[in-house]
Amino acid sequence: MAKARSHSLLDAPAPPDMASLYGRHGYPVAHKSRDLRFDFMRGFAMLSVVAAHLEMFSWFNFLFWERLGLISAAGMFIAAAGLVLGRVNRRVMEREGMAGVTERVWRRSFVLWRALVVTVLLIILVRSLGIFDMSAVTTFTDRWAQQTHPMIPSPDAPWLDQIALVLTMRVSPHQIQILGLYVLLLAIAPGALWLLHRRLLGVFFALTWGIYFTGWMRPLDTPLMSMLWEYAFPLLMYQALFMHALAVGFFRNEIAEWLSEPTRRRLAVTVSLGIFFAYFVLAQTTSNPTFPAWSRLGLFSPERFDTIYNTYFVKKQPSPLRFLNVAAFFAAFYILLTYFWRPINKALGWLLIPLGEASLYVFLMHLLFIALIDQIAGYFDVIPDWHDVWPSRIWFNTALYIGTILGLWLMVRCRVLFSIVPR
Helix, strand or coil: CCCCCCCCCCCCEEEEEEECCCCCCCCCCCCCCCCCHHHHHHHHHHHHHHHHHHCCCCCCCCHHHHCCCCCCHHHHHHHHHHHHHHHHHHHHHHHHHHHHHHHHHHHHHHHHHHHHHHHHHHHHHHHHHCCCHHHHEEEEEECCCCCCEECCCCCCCCHHHHHHHHHHCCCCCCCCCCHHHHHHHHHHHHHHHHHHHCCHHHHHHHHHHHHHHHHHCCCCCCCCCCHHHHCCCCCHHHHHHHHHHHHHHHCCCHHHHCCHHHHHHHHHHHHHHHHHHHHHHHCCCCCCCCCCCCHCCCCCHHHHHHHHHHHHHHHCCHHHHHHHHHHHHHHHHHHHHHHCCCCCCCCHHHHHHHHHHHHHHHHHHHHHHHHHHCCCCCCHHHHHHCCHHHHCCHHHHHHHHHHHHHHHHHHCCCCCHHHHHHH
């Protein structure tokens, strides 16, 4: 007699022709071991990254400039990285033990460090040639405050000093500075995975939140290690988002089994979608004056919205409420893909899955498009504003954005420099 098999909610093996557990439009139960929903979401996050770093106003700003919630692509990437790392390394832990997990994770950390270092050194080299205007990737300009901050060592600094700053990740273009955060998160991840493996959850969460509140109590804009990326992504605080995602990924099978009961699953779906919708509505009340008045809800006065935002949702000092927004968005997106995978994948999977599968490659190569567009004189020298681009220039900006996305997609499909640039 064949042995009966129980089907996990998310990962159950099944014959290739078996209907989805989620209806005829849902994600197939029997699929490759790689969860394409994660790749789809990472590809979507890359669309947000490019929209944020191409500092111009296009139609896509209405989607990606904190209009789907008070979140950023960076938060989505951190959550996705933790989920995937937890899920994959649980299997590694069971197969190869702690030594295998540590070797695997630290090797990936080294790959990210090397990619960051080489990219910054190449930017310094190109700048030294004096052929191209590299200011878009060598400086960060706060256009509202009209202040420009160098992100790369001065050309007048001794070469040894410049190299030392690069090797220690203390300088990097603001568009890819989150890689510095990833390097350190991966460096400490084996210890966190060991705690999860040993089921020392009290210690795990006590350390996570103890470190978080230590960062919360530190004065704003005080880097712990004198690294520029810490101004945007303070390690002590963002590790909390990563660690919770890591735990969810590690215990994914147990969570899936718990959710296999229909009442619990319906409750989880309802709560996740409800929280997401509440944050979505809040995001529509933005006081950001670069958006036209017709696109903003008047539920709060601009002063009230600014108070709420500056207290709980500032990216460089995120409160648990901002992390909750990331979790709700991630859960809602995952639910949407789970139940409507076939039509969504047919419409956008061709674009987003390749971008998500090669997300590190895309993340690094999008700097090339930023530098090229910056050669258009004065293009990144103004505050991106609806009122300045409507009705004609917004279409040109949108075309530039779409061209950048399709250019990155084509480079992935043609595997341009895949043997050199990590993925």
